[in-house]
Amino acid sequence: MLLMKSCTKATTAWLNTEEYKELNFAREKLVINPAKACQPLGALLCALGVEGCLPFTHGSQGCTAYFRSTLSRHFREPVASVSDSMTEDSAVFGGQTNLIEGLKNAHALYKPKVIAVYTSCMAEVIGDDIKAYLGNAKQADAIPQEFPVALANTPSFKGSHITGYDTMLKGLIECLATPRQADKINDRLYVVPGFDTYTANLREYKRILKLMKAPFTLLPDNSDVFDAPNLGTYQLYPGGTPLTEMNDALNAAQYLFLQTFSSPTTSKYLASLDVPVETISMPMGIAGMDKFVESVAKFTGEGVPEEITFERGLAIDAMTDSHQYIHGKKFALFGDPDLLIGLVTFLLEMGGLPVHIVCTNSTPTFKKAMESLLASSPYGQEATLYAGKDLWHLRSLLVTEPVDMLLGDSHGKWAARDANIPLVRIGFPITDRVNIHRSPIIGYSGVINLITMIVNTFLDEVDRNSTEAHFEMMR
Numbered sequence: 001m002l003l004m005k006s007c008t009k010a011t012t013a014w015l016n017t018e019e020y021k022e023l024n025f026a027r028e029k030l031v032i033n034p035a036k037a038c039q040p041l042g043a044l045l046c047a048l049g050v051e052g053c054l055p056f057t058h059g060s061q062g063c064t065a066y067f068r069s070t071l072s073r074h075f076r077e078p079v080a081s082v083s084d085s086m087t088e089d090s091a092v093f094g095g096q097t098n099l100i101e102g103l104k105n106a107h108a109l110y111k112p113k114v115i116a117v118y119t120s121c122m123a124e125v126i127g128d129d130i131k132a133y134l135g136n137a138k139q140a141d142a143i144p145q146e147f148p149v150a151l152a153n154t155p156s157f158k159g160s161h162i163t164g165y166d167t168m169l170k171g172l173i174e175c176l177a178t179p180r181q182a183d184k185i186n187d188r189l190y191v192v193p194g195f196d197t198y199t200a201n202l203r204e205y206k207r208i209l210k211l212m213k214a215p216f217t218l219l220p221d222n223s224d225v226f227d228a229p230n231l232g233t234y235q236l237y238p239g240g241t242p243l244t245e246m247n248d249a250l251n252a253a254q255y256l257f258l259q260t261f262s263s264p265t266t267s268k269y270l271a272s273l274d275v276p277v278e279t280i281s282m283p284m285g286i287a288g289m290d291k292f293v294e295s296v297a298k299f300t301g302e303g304v305p306e307e308i309t310f311e312r313g314l315a316i317d318a319m320t321d322s323h324q325y326i327h328g329k330k331f332a333l334f335g336d337p338d339l340l341i342g343l344v345t346f347l348l349e350m351g352g353l354p355v356h357i358v359c360t361n362s363t364p365t366f367k368k369a370m371e372s373l374l375a376s377s378p379y380g381q382e383a384t385l386y387a388g389k390d391l392w393h394l395r396s397l398l399v400t401e402p403v404d405m406l407l408g409d410s411h412g413k414w415a416a417r418d419a420n421i422p423l424v425r426i427g428f429p430i431t432d433r434v435n436i437h438r439s440p441i442i443g444y445s446g447v448i449n450l451i452t453m454i455v456n457t458f459l460d461e462v463d464r465n466s467t468e469a470h471f472e473m474m475r
Contacts, residue, residue: 041071044079052112058118090122103143124155149175150168174269180274187253194259204443256278331407333356333407344370358397398416408426426453
């Protein structure tokens with residue numbers, strides 16, 4: 001037993017060395033704890049943001065259980081989704097029988113207004129043609145001919161959850177929207193939040209858009225799905241983007257995409273149909289939110305309401321009151337591309353020093369954008385973006401090149417503990433804390449919330465580590 005403990009201690013010490021970090025970063029084939037999920041999970045999240053939509057996994061029941069449990073643990077809400085339960089025989093003979101029977105049962109039992117079908121690994125590996133299968137299902141009267149079924153090919157073995165979100169969004173628009181007609185262009189701004197697991201963010205967008213008197217549609221909108229009030233009865237399909245507005249989606253006056261990297265396919269599809277499209281970064285930090293307000297004001301042709309100016313002033317005041325707690329502090333971050341751009345923008349505004357930035361689902365476009373952002377500020381000069389790296393790479397960085405704080409989701413807690421630094425939970429999934437998704441991190445109110453989370457965590461650490469002589473009332 002003593003020998004085992006000695007060996008374990010020696011191994012742990014070696015894992016914290018520069019020698020091990022070099023070996024860790026030299027690996028090419030093995031991935032350890034990537035900071036991303038698979039495509040179908042993103043497709044499911046997207047589908048739940050449309051009125052009366054039932055997400056449908058063409059794949060195994062276990063895959064659907066994983067997607068549902070992951071989302072349920074983050075939101076602490078039930079997640080409606082079905083599967084056609086493909087098994088070993090489907091891998092040999094194909095999944096057409098499963099899909100046809102599954103669509104028939106789902107339509108009869110759950111009475112959705114639309115079904116969103118997306119694929120898992122098994123269906124993609126064997127090459128199932130879900131478009132042909134859907135046609136056969138309608139010919140067999142499994143579902144009515146006119147019943148809308150959106151389709152998305154979402155192989156789990158490439159891309160990530162944001163890829164699946166994008167593919168499903170395009171599939172829903174293709175399925176539900178009528179063709180664009182010059183004489184039927186509506187006056188609405190269609191706002192696409194991107195893969196966003198903060199229900200408070202979505203509600204904040206809607207609040208600001210209403211304040212600015214913009215006729216808008218949030219597409220998709222799952223805020224009521226994942227943050228429904230407990231009124232004593234369960235609703236299978238609460239909220240979502242109305243189907244009437246989905247039908248008119250291609251006649252939009254303009255689209256405004258609020259994430260650059262989570263919806264490029266949908267954005268290009270709309271542009272190809274001559275739908276006006278603008279894409280901005282996730283509106284985090286003062287500069288990010290300013291850009292959002294400017295874009296909406298340009299669309300409406302109206303000035304910025306006093307309420308918005310007042311809220312901006314509150315955020316600036318909060319930054320002034322607390323910048324000394326963040327200025328010069330070193331941070332490590334991990335997460336999705338759009339979230340990282342937003343967080344780094346905020347940190348640079350506060351004088352924080354992003355040092356290690358890990359993005360498993362990075363792209364060349366994101367890499368260029370992040371490096372440009374870092375180069376624009378004196379506080380970004382120490383930063384390195386680790387594109388395509390995972391959380392085991394991040395651990396090596398934290399124990400060999402220490403920072404003051406880690407920003408990321410709950411998966412970062414082990415690396416943070418090994419490095420003896422605090423973790424502020426931002427992103428998805430957050431499964432070991434409650435209600436974080438109910439406070440916005442976008443907008444001017446989001447600036448205040450980020451400051452509050454980060455600074456108070458630092459102050460908690462100061463109190464926790466203070467000697468008796470320095471355990472002060474004022475910080």
